[in-house]
Amino acid sequence: MSAPFIPVDAPFTKEQQAWLSGFMAGLAAIPTADKEVQSATLTLEILIGTQTGNCEFVAEDLAAAARGAGLAATLAPLDSVSPEALGGERNIVVVTSTYGEGEMPDNAELFWEELSADGAPRLESAKFAVLALGDSSYDDYCQAGKLIDTRLEQLGATRVVQRVDCDVDYEDTAAAWIAEVVEHFAALQPNTAAPAPAAAAAPARVRSPWNKKTPYPSRLAVNRVLSGPRSSKEIRHYEFDLGDSGITYAAGDALAVVPVNEPALVDELLGHLGFSGDEGLENGSSLRTAFERELDITAPSKDLLAELSAREPSGAVAELVQRGDKAQLDSWLWGKDTLDVLKAAQGVAFDAHEFAALLRPMQHRAYSISSSPLASPDRVHLTVASVRYENEARRYGGVCSTFLADRVGDADPVHLFLQPNAAFRVPADDDAPMIMVGPGTGIAPFRGFLHEREARGAAGRNWLFFGDQHRESDFIYEDELTGLSERGVLDRLDLAFSRDQAEKVYVQTRMLEHSAELYAWLEEGGHFYVCGDASRMARDVDDALHAVVARERGVTAEGAAEYVGTLKRQKRYVRDVY
Numbered sequence: 001m002s003a004p005f006i007p008v009d010a011p012f013t014k015e016q017q018a019w020l021s022g023f024m025a026g027l028a029a030i031p032t033a034d035k036e037v038q039s040a041t042l043t044l045e046i047l048i049g050t051q052t053g054n055c056e057f058v059a060e061d062l063a064a065a066a067r068g069a070g071l072a073a074t075l076a077p078l079d080s081v082s083p084e085a086l087g088g089e090r091n092i093v094v095v096t097s098t099y100g101e102g103e104m105p106d107n108a109e110l111f112w113e114e115l116s117a118d119g120a121p122r123l124e125s126a127k128f129a130v131l132a133l134g135d136s137s138y139d140d141y142c143q144a145g146k147l148i149d150t151r152l153e154q155l156g157a158t159r160v161v162q163r164v165d166c167d168v169d170y171e172d173t174a175a176a177w178i179a180e181v182v183e184h185f186a187a188l189q190p191n192t193a194a195p196a197p198a199a200a201a202a203p204a205r206v207r208s209p210w211n212k213k214t215p216y217p218s219r220l221a222v223n224r225v226l227s228g229p230r231s232s233k234e235i236r237h238y239e240f241d242l243g244d245s246g247i248t249y250a251a252g253d254a255l256a257v258v259p260v261n262e263p264a265l266v267d268e269l270l271g272h273l274g275f276s277g278d279e280g281l282e283n284g285s286s287l288r289t290a291f292e293r294e295l296d297i298t299a300p301s302k303d304l305l306a307e308l309s310a311r312e313p314s315g316a317v318a319e320l321v322q323r324g325d326k327a328q329l330d331s332w333l334w335g336k337d338t339l340d341v342l343k344a345a346q347g348v349a350f351d352a353h354e355f356a357a358l359l360r361p362m363q364h365r366a367y368s369i370s371s372s373p374l375a376s377p378d379r380v381h382l383t384v385a386s387v388r389y390e391n392e393a394r395r396y397g398g399v400c401s402t403f404l405a406d407r408v409g410d411a412d413p414v415h416l417f418l419q420p421n422a423a424f425r426v427p428a429d430d431d432a433p434m435i436m437v438g439p440g441t442g443i444a445p446f447r448g449f450l451h452e453r454e455a456r457g458a459a460g461r462n463w464l465f466f467g468d469q470h471r472e473s474d475f476i477y478e479d480e481l482t483g484l485s486e487r488g489v490l491d492r493l494d495l496a497f498s499r500d501q502a503e504k505v506y507v508q509t510r511m512l513e514h515s516a517e518l519y520a521w522l523e524e525g526g527h528f529y530v531c532g533d534a535s536r537m538a539r540d541v542d543d544a545l546h547a548v549v550a551r552e553r554g555v556t557a558e559g560a561a562e563y564v565g566t567l568k569r570q571k572r573y574v575r576d577v578y
Contacts, residue, residue, distance in 0.1 A: 042091060042189045043072040044181075047081060049096030049108030049144060052254065052366065053420050054170070055133055057207075059095045062178045069186045077423075078108040079569055083115045083123075083155075091185060092128040092157070094148055100534055102140025104147075106575055107423060110565050112144075115151050124156035127188070129181050130163040133170055137302065137360065139326060141165065160184045168363055171213075208247060210417045212364060215258050216245045217413035221379060223404070228473030234386040235441060235476055236405055237370075239379045240416060247380075247417075251372040251448035252424040252576070255380055256364040258415040259400035260407070261298070266291045269339050279352035287352045295359040298399055300333065300341045304358040308345045316344050335389065337396065365400035366419050368531060368576055370444035374455035383444040383476070424529070424576045430458035433526035435518065437541050439467040439496070439507050440474075442532025445576055447477060449529075454489045462489060463521065465507040467496030507537070508544035519552035527572045534577035545573075 044066045048059045063073040078096065086092055099105045104112045114120065130152070132145020142165040149163040161184050164177040210216040222239035240255070249255075269291060270277045277288030291297050309318035320329045333341075338359070342348075350358075371381035386405045387398025397406075408414055426449050427434060434453070436446040443466055450462060464481070468474035474497065484490040494510040511518055522528065530541050542564075550560040567573035 041070075041072045042185060043074060044091050044093050044185060045081075045086075046073055046075050046093045046095065047078045047111075048075065049078045049094070049105045049111075049148075050423070051097055051099045051105040053422065055095045055097050055105075056422065058131065058133070058170070058174045058178070061175070062093065062095065062181065065178050065182045066185070069182050071182070071186060071189065078111040081111065083111075083120050086123055086126055086157075087121050088125055090123075090126040091160075091188075092126055092152070093181060094128065094130045094145070094152075095133070096130070096145050096148060097133040098135075098138075098140065098142055098144040101138065102143035104144045106568070108144065108148075110568055112148065115148070115155075120151075120155060122156045123152065126152075126157040127160045127185075128152045128157045129159065129161040129184075131174060131177050132163060132165045133174075134165060134167065136167045137299065141167075160188075169361060208418055210245060210247060212256070212417060215256075215364075215415035215417045216242075216247060218242065218245070218416050219410075220404070220408045220412075220414050223408070226383070226476040230470070231473035232469065233440075233474065234388065234405070235474075236384055236386060238382045238384060238404060239371075239376075240382070240414060242378055242380060249369060249373055249380055249418055250420070251369070251426055251452040252445055253369050253421050254366040254419040254576075255369050255382060256366045256417050256419050257382075257400055257404070258364045259362070259403040261292050261362075261399060262397060262402065262407070263292070265297065265337075265339070269297055269342075272339060272342055273350065273355060275352055281353065281356055287356065290356055294362055295356060296362050296399075297339075297359065298337045299360070300336070300338050301358060301360045303360075304338065304341065307358055308341065308348055311348045312345050315347070317341065335391065335396070340394075364417075368441075368444040370447045372448045372452035372455060375451040381448075383441050383447070385441050421576065423571070424574055426452050426456075426458075427460065427527045429460070429525070430456055431460045433461045433463070433521045433524055434529070435463045435465075435521055435526050436529045436531075437465045437507050437511070438529075438531040439465075439537060440532060442530075442537070443477065445531050446529065447480070450484050450489055454484070454487070461491040461521070463492040463494070463518075464490060465494050465496065465510055467498065467505070467507045467510075469497060469499045471495070471497040471500055506540065508540045511541070511544045511548060515548045515551055518548055522549075522567070522572075525572075527574075528567065529574055529576075531576040532578075538575060538577040 044063070046059045046063055048055050050056055059075055063075055066073040078094070096108055097105050130145050130149040132142035132149070134142035134145070145163060145165065149159070153159055161177070161181050164173060166173045219241040220238060221241045222237065224237050225234065226237050227233050227235040266288060270288065275287055277286060277291070279287040281287060281290055285294060305317060305321055308315070309321040312318055320332055367382045367384055369380055370383040371379070384401055384404065386401040388402065389396050404414070424445065430453070434449065436449065438444070438446045446464055450464075453460070453462060475495075481490060481493060485493060494514065496505045496507045496510050498504040498506055528545065530538055532538065546557065546560045546564055549555070549563045550557060553559065553563065555563070564573060
């Protein structure tokens, strides 16, 4: 039985009171012996901050290892607990990623606001450990984990294991940290403690055999252009055959695609460096194979920039790196790739081994799935914008987007794997209203959501805010959306094409225009979703949501923030932003 929806600031109804009474009675019915065992057993409280789901897998591995060592373990998102709840003899383990430029992931944002506040409670009796996941190509690498680790110490908690920062290839580092954490906390287990009961172990998610190390070789079944000929963008619809992979996905998940670098770029880079491509590397690959499939040869790595600066201290690269002006360096690097940077340091030469060691490993690209397994069980769909630009000297293309658009033939395998996103799902309650904001390719998951709701026969109303530059050329999936509207699946469709009139109109403009109705949907238990650009659109939409709440409730900015924070805690305001 699921918990009834409880509106923000609303008193309990009789139904809700009955459910709560039943729930408390169920807790009271737990056998006394079980309670005594659980209280005598050291429990790791594993708190998760995640944007894409990787931290959940690490946390599940930690919980399994802890239970294997006779400890108890609980798993919860960071926003489900308050700092006050962490007081006392608690054993806290935080596994968190970092989102964007050093920000907390969405499900840790409210926790951090409370933990970092001046009035946060002291935690002298608590013990803790932190694992941070991140990407070292960003300046604020693992910043969320670093902040939480430092703040817990400031509040008096005792660090049991030193924080470990994991880069994109995190698996081995995380496994070593898990072993250390379990060893240290197991040593704190009272000698009289009974082992945790088997029932304490919650079932972990089924792991697919297809992952980053062993991706599935799929076939690209459909590749068609969605945007019109006059569009400034090239947006394509892709469908991948799941064949006998056994991959099962859910609307809201992401699909990770492992790209292959452009052969022409590989040739240019080899020629500039004076290599044939036949040079052997320590891992057994030839340099050409490594450039094609194993190494990121587009984005200049920090290690490469530092090495060029050291080898040519009077050169243009060294001047920018040594000046320490991040904004100026970023401005100079904008639109440049590794080959451009090497051309700016003509006097520097490398041998094959040392140059390959300066490059980052090739990374998969994750895209929001734009289909539902109820409507498309054998194929998974993506909606991807091809990245293309040029200057007076060269043409450039996105590593994965142009790989899919231009270079995958009928017989060529596309290696991929699933990235589940359990936090970004269609409402479990088929009667709940659903509000979706997804301009441009941000429509991707909401196409899947709408097909999901249609297949489920969900009665809940659906409202989509969509936009782009021009209706004539950028209204992707127009026929599908029209059909969904005619069939009564899509109840409201508000469009915002920014360049079709003198004054620019965006999705947040439409939200404010329909403020009263949007708020009414929220008060009826509506779920609010956002997908797309994180740097501008998602921030503007968040500001608009706060403005809607402040206007319609007649409250201050602080009151609106409290209301929106409650939506987040209830998992009724979730985002898939990039």
